[in-house]
Structures are given as structure tokens and as C-alpha cells.
Amino acid sequence: MIINKLQLNSPDDVGSGMPRPPQARPGIRRRELMLTTATTLLFSTHAVLARVVQDSLPWEQNAGSPPTEATPGPWTYFTAEEGATVEALVDRLIPPDPQTPGGKDAGCAVFIDRQLAGPYGTAEELYMRGPFADGTPQQGNQSPLTPAVRYREALAALDKYCRATYAGRSFTQIPDNDKDKLLSGLEKGQVHLEGTSGRAFFELLLQNTQEGFFADPVYGGNRNMVGWKMIGYPGARYDYRDWVDRHNERYPLPPVGITGRPEWVRKAQ
Amino acid sequence: MARKLPATDVLIVGLGWTGSILAHELARSGLNIVAIERGPWRDTATDFPPAYAQDELRYHIRHDLFLRPAQLTMTFRNRASETALPIRSWGSFMPPNGVGGGGVHWNAETWRFLPSDFQMKTHLTERYGEKFLPGDMTIQDWGITYDELEPYYDKFEYLCGTSGKAGNIKGQIQTGGNPFEGARAREYPTPPQKQPYGPTLFAQAAKDMGYKPFPQPSGNLSQAYTNPLGITLGPCTYCGFCEWFGCGNYSKASPQTTILPALVRQPNFEARTQCEVLKINLDGSGKRATGVTYVDTSGNEWEQPADLVLLCAFQLFNVHLLLVSGIGKPYDPRANEGVIGRNYSYQVTSSVDAFFDDKIFNPFIASGSIGMCIDEFNGDNFDHGPHGFVGGGYMGAVQTNGRPLQTTRTPKGTPRWGLEWKEAVAKNYLSNYEAVTHGSCCSYRDVYCDLDPTYTDRFGRKLMRITFDFHENELKMSQYLTGRLAEVVQKMGPRQFETKPRRGPYDVTVYQTTHTCGGAIMGADPKSSALNRYLQSWDVSNLFVMGATAFPQNAGYNPTDTVGALAYWAADAIVKQYLKSPGPLVQI
Known part of the structure; x- marks a missing residue:
């Protein structure tokens, strides 16, 4: 998702990421390999061109690609209507309570939006060659739909279903009780959406919502680390040597994320 | 059209654990060695820094x-009567990629198999009679x-610096270790490693019941x-990001932390x-490997000739490469003939989820193998x-991680969403505990790998097809x-x-383990095994095949220690026997 994107780069894209040739030891093999013009890169951003490693470890700046922070601001994939619907959906899957915000205020919809706008949304890393056929549940998802397309189709079908069922109202306008009944119907396969699988959409939405609630805040969800605070998870800490044999004691330090404590960093949207 | 490169002495396909071990052992013989790796170079400081490794x-x-x-993927079906479909997104197992291979992202559970595992049949x-075993096993x-x-287990463990307590040193049972293990030198x-609360409670309970608990x-x-x-590893800090992750601490044994800086x-x-690597090339006789053909990121094809080819990719890809290269007779389950794809096996894991009222386990204070x-x-x-089954497994309280997306377990009957779910997650995160079993998996006549008739990869090669289901023996065992x-x-x-x-x-x-095994197994008979006891191809004597590919069936332990030991065993045979007189090391 973040690195090693499947993409076809133009030669211009390659420039800065091209690894410097190692200190050359003469040899035709080396030159032939290293001087090959790279026109097509598969599964790569920078620094992952075919290369020769010899003599020393090939240290390279940012070889592992640090994560890209979710950008603040408006929706990147959803339309305004879609975004509002997803906010309403995630707030029923994870409702607010007196201690912890719900999915909407935790940023789950923002998280999903940013994920769908990236390589996850387009399923570009998955095997998407045909023929596509329905299999057994044990054979896994065989749909040609990417996550982004599935959201788009299902949200449109959900809107149509709501307006037909609830006197012209959208999902955002119906009472929580009806929202929950509808979600439960999708989960059980009892509510059918036109032209798309309501159940498959529900499963994807539930998975992505929980991801948005518990993933590192750098991706736009888990805002203020509410998901981590709720369960007592200290986040991206790296050293518990003093604590491993302190049994049955609550760990005292608050969570940290990849970008630090929530009050130190800007927030997405 | 592939461009031909000057020949090398040794060509290694895949630079994970076995490729690194073989390369290092053979480099000391002065041979020219080229390792070809599908994925990127990876190293601790550049690729898994603690700044964002978690x-x-x-x-x-x-x-x-x-x-x-x-x-590249595989197709899958539970049984031959079904149509196999591609695994479009990984689930049950996680095929590695890149330098270090699975050694980068394993949990580092470093078990030896039992002496009887190697003579299972x-x-x-002898103990139960032939009829005790199912007919299709x-x-x-x-x-x-x-x-x-x-000696080769010992060598791999001393390469890794494995932390543990011996249970049997030269036949003397040691207090606090595993009394069932084979004798170690x-x-x-x-x-x-230090033990957190959960494993400590488990060990006390097990001891009270008369069992002999020991640290993993x-x-x-x-x-x-x-x-x-001469390579130094640092102490583990119990961060709980082992399996699926690279270690930013130089604390987890991997090719990066134990071999590559020297190699x-x-x-x-x-x-x-x-x-x-697209395929292993053979000469006209089909009995000798001449090297490999590979493609670089520019789409250029290269032919790399070599005198000796070591197939060191992950288990599934070793079998795939043998099949697409036409090496060895493909297994036919109907005729029960052929060797490539035969005896595919896996691992049979299970768990007990427990929920406590008065305990705080701090599940995030973890290591992949405490x-x-x-x-x-x-x-x-x-x-x-x-009991009417064979096989078994270790079991215990293994605190690998407290990562929330993986470990927010809720009691049975809890809804999957909504307020009730949220409250259950909040209430149980710190106070639930999952204990596990790690069981063996026997091999069967109708469980195998072959080439899929329909689906292809981006180079047009046929995907490998896996036909696998658990059998009654394994389900009874679990x-x-x-x-x-x-x-x-x-x-x-x-x-x-x-x-x-x-x-x-x-x-x-559903993720279980990445312990896929078999498909080109070692053995004593070329009719029922692809490799001889030195992991040398029976059909192509200048080809050796490493990894769990060689396991005739899987034991009730994690495979890596045995994979590492077999790599050292094979390297020793290559250096001491094969290089002196290239040819089959076992005559039939």
C-alpha cells in the first residue's frame, strides 16, 4: 500500500530514486545490468530497481519508505454525500459512548476515504486476472470489484434502498434504530441492495471501520488515539524490558504513535 | 530473448535463510556465487527503523x-472435484519476498523436531501396526x-543465538527444559527470555497438573x-512486533542480523x-541444470549459466519453479506416481480463548517467541x-503480541459491532488470554500441488494449484x-x-501459519521422493532444493530450526562431497 506500489513509471519518475551504482568493480555483467535503461518498473517506487549488491551493505536513505501522513482537508475519494453516509455508518458500527467517541469522531470515515484513494482502494497489489468465478467460501473473495468501486456501488444502492424504504430519506436522515436494523439486515444477508452484494459491502465496511479505529493515527483514523486509550494499548512503544516481569500491574504510560503524542501533531480533517 | 551472461560457479535462487546459509558456506570454498532475489534488498537500519516499524x-x-x-499467487481448492480459483489476497499463509525472506518477518520460534519425527512411518x-494408519496417508x-x-541444529542455533533452556544434554535430562526433546550437544x-504474567500463570497451572512446562x-x-x-545481536525489548514485521532492534535472528553483513x-x-527467476534451464539430456533465466525490473530477460544451482526460494515457489522448469516427474494422485507436488502438508493450529475478571496481562509486552x-x-x-489418530503438537501460552486489530478478542455471543461490541473490547483487551496448540500435519495421497490449467502469472507462466484439506486424523488430533x-x-x-x-x-x-511444507520431499526412494537425503535432486544432480519443500510431512513444531539445520547439512555435503566429485551423492 504505502511502498512498492504497482505502477508503470515513466523514465522521469525514476530519476531521483535510481540507486547509485555501487563502487564499481570492473566486469561486463555489472555494467550490463546497471546501465540498462529502466523504462518500466513493476512493483516499485524508488530504490527497488534491479540492482547488484556486492562488497558492502547497500545503505540508502529512506530505503524502507516512511509512511505518508493522511492529508488534512476535504474528502479525497468520497463525494460529500458519500462521506456523510460513511460517517453515519461508522458511527453505528462503533457508536459514541460517554468514555469514548464513536467511529465518526474517531476519524474512521476519513481513514476509509484516504485508504480508498490509494493502492488499497484500487486493489492494484492483488491478483486481479480473470476469469472471475464464484467459488466456495474457503476460496476467498473472487470478485473483480476493487474496494473503491465496491464502496461507490454499494453506497449508491444503499441510498436508493433507504429512499425507497424510508419515505425518501437518506441513511443519514433515518433514526439510529432504523440504521441499526438496516445494518443488521445487511450483515445477515436479509437486506438486498440493487446490483451489489450488501453482505460483502457490510463485511468490508466493518473491517475498514475497525482498521480506522485502531490503526496508527498517521492514517487519519484513531483520532487522538481514542481507540488505543479505550483499551489501554500504549501504541508504538518499543521497549518494555522494565515491565515484562511486573505481573498483573497496569502499564502506566499513555499511548504514542508514529508521529508522537496526539497533542504534538496536526490532525487530518 | 534472454541475453546470456558469463557463467558463474554457483547460482542461488532466493536470498532468505537457506540462500544466505548456503552462500556463506560455499563462499568459503572460493567459488563464485550469484544469488538472485525476486524482492528488494532489506536491512534493519533502512527498512525497519523503530521510528515506524510498529x-x-x-x-x-x-x-x-x-x-x-x-x-505471483497460487490457485486453491479443497478437493480435486472442485475447480481451483486464485488466491487473490493472502490469508492462510504469507509468502515472503525480498532479501532475508521469511527470516525477516517470522516470530522466531526455534524448535527442533523430535527424533521419532524423522522416522515417523x-x-x-512398529509401535501401532500398519493398520493403525489411514490407508490414504x-x-x-x-x-x-x-x-x-x-550438529547442524546446533550450528543454526549458535548462528541465531537462540534463547532457551535445554531439556536433554547428551542424554541427561535437565530441570526446567523440555524433557521430551532429542539429546543436544x-x-x-x-x-x-523473561516471561510475562500469562505464560507464568500457564506454567504454574501446568506444573500443578503434573506436566513439565518449559520456556519456548x-x-x-x-x-x-x-x-x-562475529555479528552481534542486541537484547529483545518485548515490543510485540515480530511476526509480519522486521525487527528494528537487531534482536530477532534473521539473515540480516546473523549472516548478511559477513556474506x-x-x-x-x-x-x-x-x-x-522464470525457470531453471536444463541441457538436452534433461539431467543437468545449465543455469536460470530471470527477468529484471526493466523487463529484460537474462540467462545466467551456472555449474551448480541451489533452489532456495520459499517452499511454494520452489515447487512452482520445479514444475514450470519440467524438473522431476509431476505427481499424479490417481496413479500415485511422480514426485513433484507430492506430499504437500501444512500445520494444524488451534486455540483456547480465556476471559478473566481479575487479571491484567498487558498483551502488548510481547515477543514472537516468549x-x-x-x-x-x-x-x-x-x-x-x-485415540485413533497419529501426530501431536506443543501447546502453551505464547504471548506474541497485543496489536489491537489482531487481538481484540471478545467472549462468545458478543455482537460483531455496535455498543455491546465496543464495551466488550474495552473490558476484555487487557484481561483476555489466548493459549495455543501447534500441531503436526500428515501427508495424504489426495493433497498435492500441480500446475493450474486456467490461471497464469504476468509472464504467462501457469500458476501452481494447491489441493488441500484437513483429514480426519488431523481434526481428531486437534x-x-x-x-x-x-x-x-x-x-x-x-x-x-x-x-x-x-x-x-x-x-x-484465515491466517493459520506460513508453514506450508513438502511438494519436493527428501527420502530414500526416487519413486516417492524428489530429493535424496542431501536435498539433491534425484533427477538433476547439480540441483539442490532447500527449505520445508523437503519435509515429507510436518511435525508439531515451527519449521525454521529444521529448515536451517537441513541447509547446513546440505552445505556440508556439497562442500565435503559434491565439489570433490560432482554427481549424485546417493547411488541407487
Whole structure:
């Protein structure tokens, strides 16, 4: 998702990421390999061109690609209507309570939006060659739909279903009780959406919502680390040597994320 | 059209654990060695810095360190009567990619197999009679004994610095270790890791019941350790990001932390990364490998001639490359003939989820291989006569992680969403505990790999097709093992617990382990094995095939220690026998 994107780069894209040739030891093999013009890169951003490693470890700046922070601001994939619907959906899957915000205020919809706008949304890393056929549940998802397309189709079908069922109202306008009944119907396969699988959409939405609630805040969800605070998870800490044999004691330090404590960093949207 | 490169002495396909071990051992003989690796170069400081290594979404949920299914996948079906369909997104197992291979992202559980595991067929037949085994079970002896492999287990563990407590040193049972293990020559290189609360409670309960608990042998080190290559690992800090992740601490044994810094300085070694081997080439006789053809990221094809080819890719890809290269006779389950794709096997895991009212386990204080285990129900350590199955597994409290997307378990009956779910997650995160069994998997006539008739990869090669389901023997075993585990868990005093034995059918979407095995197995008979006891191809004597590919069936342990030991065993045979007189090392 973040690195090693499947993409076809133009030669211009390659420039800065091209690894410097190692200190050359003469040899035709080396030159032939290293001087090959790279026109097509598969599964790569920078620094992952075919290369020769010899003599020393090939240290390279940012070889592992640090994560890209979710950008603040408006929706990147959803339309305004879609975004509002997803906010309403995630707030029923994870409702607010007196201690912890719900999915909407935790940023789950923002998280999903940013994920769908990236390589996850387009399923570009998955095997998407045909023929596509329905299999057994044990054979896994065989749909040609990417996550982004599935959201788009299902949200449109959900809107149509709501307006037909609830006197012209959208999902955002119906009472929580009806929202929950509808979600439960999708989960059980009892509510059918036109032209798309309501159940498959529900499963994807539930998975992505929980991801948005518990993933590192750098991706736009888990805002203020509410998901981590709720369960007592200290986040991206790296050293518990003093604590491993302190049994049955609550760990005292608050969570940290990849970008630090929530009050130190800007927030997405 | 592939452009031909000047020949090299040794060509290694895949630079993970086995490729690194073979390259290092053979480089000392002065041979020119080229390793071709499909994925990128990876190193600790550049690729898994603690600044962002602890990213559950990126590495665990989105599979960042693994092969992309778009690059290569397999098709799968439970039985031959079904149509296999592609595994479009990884689930049950996680095929590695890149330098270090699975050694980058394993949990580092470093177990030896039992002596009887290597003679499973003979041992079980002698003890229970031939009729005790199901008729379609195809388990075999390995063609090698534990005693022969012991020095190489020792070598791999001392390379890694494995932390543990010996249970049997030269036949003397040691207090605090695993009394069932085969005799080892000496103590582990480093003492066991510290144990958190859950494993400590489990060990006490097990001890009270008369079992002999011991610390799980760990490749995440309890203290700093300098290995025989002069490379130093640091102590594990119990961060709980091991499996699916690279270690940013130099604490987890991997090719990066134990071999590569020494290997890469050998003047006669070079690695080519982001280069994918398309096939192994044969001469006109079909009996000799002439090298490989590979493609680089520019789409250029290269032919790399070599005198000796070492196939060191991950198990599934070794079998795939043999099939697409036309090496060895493909297995035909109807005729029960052929060897490539035969005896595919896996691992049978299960769990007991327990929920407590008065305990705080701090599950995030973890290492991929801490934990307290018992081995009373592994291998043939107990009498199978009354039970009607063979095989077994270790079990215990193994605290690998507290990452929230993976470990927010809720009691049975809890809704999957909504306020009730949220409250259950908040209430149980710190106070639930999952104990596990790690069981063996026998091989069967109708479980195998071959080439798929329909689906292809981006180069037009046929995908490999896996036909696999759990058999009754394994499901009975899991039922029995999980029941014994539940008794220990109950003694730990939970409010409630749920016993979750493995049930069929096998589901390729649910992560279990990455311990896929077999498909080109070692043995004593070329009719039923692809490799001889030195992991040398019976058909092509200048080709050796490493990894769990060679396991005739899987034992009730994690495979890496045995994979490492077999690599050293094969390297020794190549250096001491093959190079002096190239040709078949076993005459038939």
C-alpha cells in the first residue's frame, strides 16, 4: 500500500530514486545490468530497481519508505454525500459512548476515504486476472470489484434502498434504530441492495471501520488515539524490558504513535 | 530473448535463510556465487527503523513486507472435484519476498523436531501396526536421523543465538527444559527470555497438573550475543512486533542480523535483487541444470549459466519453479506416481480463548517467541493407541503480541459491532488470554500441488494449484490437543473460556501459519521422493532444493530450526562431497 506500489513509471519518475551504482568493480555483467535503461518498473517506487549488491551493505536513505501522513482537508475519494453516509455508518458500527467517541469522531470515515484513494482502494497489489468465478467460501473473495468501486456501488444502492424504504430519506436522515436494523439486515444477508452484494459491502465496511479505529493515527483514523486509550494499548512503544516481569500491574504510560503524542501533531480533517 | 551472461560457479535462487546459509558456506570454498532475489534488498537500519516499524496497518493488515499476489499467487481448492480459483489476497499463509525472506518477518520460534519425527512411518508402524494408519496417508521417513542432523541444529542455533533452556544434554535430562526433546550437544547459546504474567500463570497451572512446562526456544534474544561470524545481536525489548514485521532492534535472528553483513563482504559473492527467476534451464539430456533465466525490473530477460544451482526460494515457489522448469516427474494422485507436488502438508493450529475478571496481562509486552509450553502431547510422546489418530503438537501460552486489530478478542455471543461490541473490547483487551496448540500435519495421497490449467502469472507462466484439506486424523488430533489445553487454561481461573479446535474444511482466507511444507520431499526412494537425503535432486544432480519443500510431512513444531539445520547439512555435503566429485551423492 504505502511502498512498492504497482505502477508503470515513466523514465522521469525514476530519476531521483535510481540507486547509485555501487563502487564499481570492473566486469561486463555489472555494467550490463546497471546501465540498462529502466523504462518500466513493476512493483516499485524508488530504490527497488534491479540492482547488484556486492562488497558492502547497500545503505540508502529512506530505503524502507516512511509512511505518508493522511492529508488534512476535504474528502479525497468520497463525494460529500458519500462521506456523510460513511460517517453515519461508522458511527453505528462503533457508536459514541460517554468514555469514548464513536467511529465518526474517531476519524474512521476519513481513514476509509484516504485508504480508498490509494493502492488499497484500487486493489492494484492483488491478483486481479480473470476469469472471475464464484467459488466456495474457503476460496476467498473472487470478485473483480476493487474496494473503491465496491464502496461507490454499494453506497449508491444503499441510498436508493433507504429512499425507497424510508419515505425518501437518506441513511443519514433515518433514526439510529432504523440504521441499526438496516445494518443488521445487511450483515445477515436479509437486506438486498440493487446490483451489489450488501453482505460483502457490510463485511468490508466493518473491517475498514475497525482498521480506522485502531490503526496508527498517521492514517487519519484513531483520532487522538481514542481507540488505543479505550483499551489501554500504549501504541508504538518499543521497549518494555522494565515491565515484562511486573505481573498483573497496569502499564502506566499513555499511548504514542508514529508521529508522537496526539497533542504534538496536526490532525487530518 | 534472454541475453546470456558469463557463467558463474554457483547460482542461488532466493536470498532468505537457506540462500544466505548456503552462500556463506560455499563462499568459503572460493567459488563464485550469484544469488538472485525476486524482492528488494532489506536491512534493519533502512527498512525497519523503530521510528515506524510498529505499524500494524501497514505490515500486518496490508502485508507490506510480503509478495504481492499481483506478482505471483497460487490457485486453491479443497478437493480435486472442485475447480481451483486464485488466491487473490493472502490469508492462510504469507509468502515472503525480498532479501532475508521469511527470516525477516517470522516470530522466531526455534524448535527442533523430535527424533521419532524423522522416522515417523517406521516408528508408528512398529509401535501401532500398519493398520493403525489411514490407508490414504502417505507419511514417509526422511532418509536422515535426528542424530545426524543434531550438529547442524546446533550450528543454526549458535548462528541465531537462540534463547532457551535445554531439556536433554547428551542424554541427561535437565530441570526446567523440555524433557521430551532429542539429546543436544550443549546448552542453548543464551538463557530464556523473561516471561510475562500469562505464560507464568500457564506454567504454574501446568506444573500443578503434573506436566513439565518449559520456556519456548526463542530467536528473539534474552541478551546481546555475538555469533561465530562475529555479528552481534542486541537484547529483545518485548515490543510485540515480530511476526509480519522486521525487527528494528537487531534482536530477532534473521539473515540480516546473523549472516548478511559477513556474506556481503565475501569478494566472490554478489546478490542481484528485484530479479525474478522464470525457470531453471536444463541441457538436452534433461539431467543437468545449465543455469536460470530471470527477468529484471526493466523487463529484460537474462540467462545466467551456472555449474551448480541451489533452489532456495520459499517452499511454494520452489515447487512452482520445479514444475514450470519440467524438473522431476509431476505427481499424479490417481496413479500415485511422480514426485513433484507430492506430499504437500501444512500445520494444524488451534486455540483456547480465556476471559478473566481479575487479571491484567498487558498483551502488548510481547515477543514472537516468549511463552511457556508443554510437550507431553507432541509427536509420539503419548500413547496414541486409545485415540485413533497419529501426530501431536506443543501447546502453551505464547504471548506474541497485543496489536489491537489482531487481538481484540471478545467472549462468545458478543455482537460483531455496535455498543455491546465496543464495551466488550474495552473490558476484555487487557484481561483476555489466548493459549495455543501447534500441531503436526500428515501427508495424504489426495493433497498435492500441480500446475493450474486456467490461471497464469504476468509472464504467462501457469500458476501452481494447491489441493488441500484437513483429514480426519488431523481434526481428531486437534480436538484432543485443544481439550488437554483447555484443562490447563481452566486451572488458570478464567471467568469463561472457549475451546477452539481446528475444524474443516481448510479455509485459505484465515491466517493459520506460513508453514506450508513438502511438494519436493527428501527420502530414500526416487519413486516417492524428489530429493535424496542431501536435498539433491534425484533427477538433476547439480540441483539442490532447500527449505520445508523437503519435509515429507510436518511435525508439531515451527519449521525454521529444521529448515536451517537441513541447509547446513546440505552445505556440508556439497562442500565435503559434491565439489570433490560432482554427481549424485546417493547411488541407487
